[in-house]
Amino acid sequence: MEAVKQGSAAIGLRSTSHVVLATVNKTSSELSSHQKKVFKIDDHIGVAIAGLTADGRVLSRYMRNECINHSFVYENPLPVGRLVVRLADKAQVCTQRSWKRPYGVGLLVSGMDELGAHLYYNCPSGNYFEYQAFAIGSRSQAAKTYLERRFESYDKYSGEELIKDALFAIKETLQGEVLTSKVCTVAIVGVGEPFHIVDQKKIQEMIDAMEVTGEAVAEDEQGDDYSTRGATSMES
Amino acid sequence: MGSRWSPYDNNGGTCVAIAGANYCVVAADTRMSTGYSILTREYSKTCKLADKCVLASSGFQADVRALQKNLSAKHLFYQHQHNKQMSCPAMGQLLSNTLYYKRFFPYYAFNVLGGLDNEGKGCVFTYDAVGSYERVGYSTQGSGSSLIMPVLDNQLKSPSPLLLPAKDAITPLSESEAVDLVKDVFASATERDIYTGDKVEIVIINDVGIRREYIDLRKD
Numbered sequence: 056m057e058a059v060k061q062g063s064a065a066i067g068l069r070s071t072s073h074v075v076l077a078t079v080n081k082t083s084s085e086l087s088s089h090q091k092k093v094f095k096i097d098d099h100i101g102v103a104i105a106g107l108t109a110d111g112r113v114l115s116r117y118m119r120n121e122c123i124n125h126s127f128v129y130e131n132p133l134p135v136g137r138l139v140v141r142l143a144d145k146a147q148v149c150t151q152r153s154w155k156r157p158y159g160v161g162l163l164v165s166g167m168d169e170l171g172a173h174l175y176y177n178c179p180s181g182n183y184f185e186y187q188a189f190a191i192g193s194r195s196q197a198a199k200t201y202l203e204r205r206f207e208s209y210d211k212y213s214g215e216e217l218i219k220d221a222l223f224a225i226k227e228t229l230q231g232e233v234l235t236s237k238v239c240t241v242a243i244v245g246v247g248e249p250f251h252i253v254d255q256k257k258i259q260e261m262i263d264a265m266e267v268t269g270e271a272v273a274e275d276e277q278g279d280d281y282s283t284r285g286a287t288s289m290e291s
Numbered sequence: 292m293g294s295r296w297s298p299y300d301n302n303g304g305t306c307v308a309i310a311g312a313n314y315c316v317v318a319a320d321t322r323m324s325t326g327y328s329i330l331t332r333e334y335s336k337t338c339k340l341a342d343k344c345v346l347a348s349s350g351f352q353a354d355v356r357a358l359q360k361n362l363s364a365k366h367l368f369y370q371h372q373h374n375k376q377m378s379c380p381a382m383g384q385l386l387s388n389t390l391y392y393k394r395f396f397p398y399y400a401f402n403v404l405g406g407l408d409n410e411g412k413g414c415v416f417t418y419d420a421v422g423s424y425e426r427v428g429y430s431t432q433g434s435g436s437s438l439i440m441p442v443l444d445n446q447l448k449s450p451s452p453l454l455l456p457a458k459d460a461i462t463p464l465s466e467s468e469a470v471d472l473v474k475d476v477f478a479s480a481t482e483r484d485i486y487t488g489d490k491v492e493i494v495i496i497n498d499v500g501i502r503r504e505y506i507d508l509r510k511d
Contacts (some may be wrong), residue, residue, distance in 0.1 A: 095371075119371050127364050 056179055058159035062105035064090060064192035064228040066222055067163040067175040068202070073214040073245030077221040079192070079228060080238055093242045093252060097122040099132045100166035101242050101250035105192035107159035112160060113123065119141060135166035136174040137186075139183050145165035147181030161191045165246055175187040190224065197227040214245050219261060228266075234262055296310075299351050299399045300325055303486030304336055305435035306347035307473055308405035309447065310413030310428050314466045314497040317405035318473045320481070320508065321490040332489040332510065339501060340366055340496035344379045344406035345494050346386070349433030350420070358398050360409055361389060379406035379419040383416040383424060390422030397421050401432035412461060413496075428462055433471065435480035435487040442476050473508050481508045 064082035067074065080089035090108045094115040095101050100122065104111030121141055123131035142162070151154040162177040176191065177183045188206045190198035201224050211215065218241055225232045236259035244250040307317040319336035322329060325423040338359040346362070348355040365385060369377050377385070379427065383404055390398055417430035428461060429447050431439045446464045477491040483509045488511070493504040 115369075119368075123364050123367050127360055 058104040059161035059179065059191055060193065062107075062160075062189060062192045063092070063197060064195050064225070064227075065103040065161075065163055066185065066188070066195070066198050066224050067165055067174045067176075067205075068209055068215055068217050069104065069172050069186070069222070070209050070212040070214075073172055073212070073217055073243060073248070074167070074172045074174050075214070075217040075221045075241065076101060076163055076165050077218075077239055077241045078103050079225060080107075081242055085235045093240050094254075095242075095250050096138075096166075096211050097126070097132060097163075098165065098249040099168065099244060100135055100138065101244055102165070103163045103242070105161050105163075105195075112117040112161065112233040114142065114145075114160065117145065125130045126231040132168065134168040134170070135164065135175065135199060136168070136170075139164055139175045142177050143181050143183045146177065146179055150179075150181055159286075163189065163191060163216070165242075165244055165250075167246065168224040172245065173199065188224075190228070191227075193279060194228040194230060197230060201227045213247065214243055217282070218243060218258075219265065222258070222265060234251060235259065236262060240243070245266040292406050298396075299354075300401070301350060301434075302330070302352040303434045303483065304349040305431065305433035305439065305477070305480055306336060306401070306403045306489045307431045307439060307476065308350050308403045308415040308417075308429065308445075309443070309459055309464075309469045309473065310405065310415040311412055311464060311466060312413065312461050312467055313407075314414075314495060315405040315407060315413035315415065316469045316470070316473055316493060317347050317403065318348070318477065318491055318493040318497050319347045319433075320477060320487045321350065321354075321492055321505075322486065323352060324486050325487050327485075329489075335492055337492055337494050338363075339494075340377075340382055340404075341379070342405070343379065343496055343501075344382045344404065345501070346402060346404050346494060347432075347494075348400045348402045350401045353500060354398040357399045358389065358402075362386060365389070379414050379416075380408055380426070381415075382406070383426070386416070386418065387422040387424045390418065390420065395419050401436075401482050403432050407447070407493075407498070411498055419473050433487075435477075435484040437478045438484055439476045442479065443472075444470060446493045466495065466497065470504070475506060477506070 063079045065077050065078040078092040082089045093103050096118045122133045147158045157179040164175040174186050188202040225239050236255045243254045305326040308317045323331045323334040399422045404416040408414045429443050481488040481502045487507045492508050
């Protein structure tokens, strides 16, 4: 659990038609490349991780395996809810055997299935919950506070609007540092849209558009009482 | 005495593939039969395994379907590991290994794999049921193969693989000429082979992508 809190931030948001994942790319030094935190599991499922990335990689491989095996036997994509349960059971085993250690990674699992869009959070403890929006990792509380204010309107958001909100939430976790497309990774999955990582250029364009109008409005909002404003007050 | 239960059945059909300088044509008829009866006139024997790689198989279609699913799943693993699509020669080797894996209970599938190699040139691989394979300029498998192969030999004149220096197996024909040749050989095979007919599905792979054509054949 501690490992998750110390990993760099990852957030997820969901509407009825799309789910967006966004992560902050922290590099260990200026010379190194950043670690991969977003993994495509199948056309309809993707995960963002926070914590020990090696554990995340191993669990991603497990999930990919499960998806491929299910598709092979049933010729249908694996429903997200079932994948999440298997993942949780796998994590639980490591908490009850003395010779094992828990997986030190929290996973935000985003996916589409027949029942719609889903966002789950899987803990190292083996617990999992479904969320409308969530943030994990270091300084995630800032993002969570931001999301708590706005999540009620997310159901009707389009993919683009969700991405914009995700970028705002990421900005909250950065707390002062400049937001550029190099610092973050954004991925989206939705109705008719297989899971994919959004192009860096597109993200930079959205960030630039944000800077112009967003800053003024964001300052406004923080000045207000904590009443939930509808999405219409923010530029969309 | 008499007929024992067999795990295999032959659903008939013929497959052809021709490699060109920057394209590959893979074709198969769409008739599925058993014994002297027709099961369906519209069954696809081709399967797109990767962006530039198409497999056509005749024989026992249940085994063919299982083989296609197997290869597609293995391709997914490859993509996750290497972040790219499998090349046609790589898929060729994978198919050979997959077939030999079941050396002592084989897939009753006679395969022809066609696509573009890493340099964008057409490539065709031909297989037997247990995975023995070779890269060639053209090939045919299935019930009509003995009728079609001599015609392709005559028209495409592939250099012997034993020649030194090694000569390219690619045909100098243009894409449309190759497609016309495929239509002609299928029409001929349909005349005399009872298991070939109904329609021929022609898949053309080139640098732009993959496209399909369907041509009617004699239905008797």
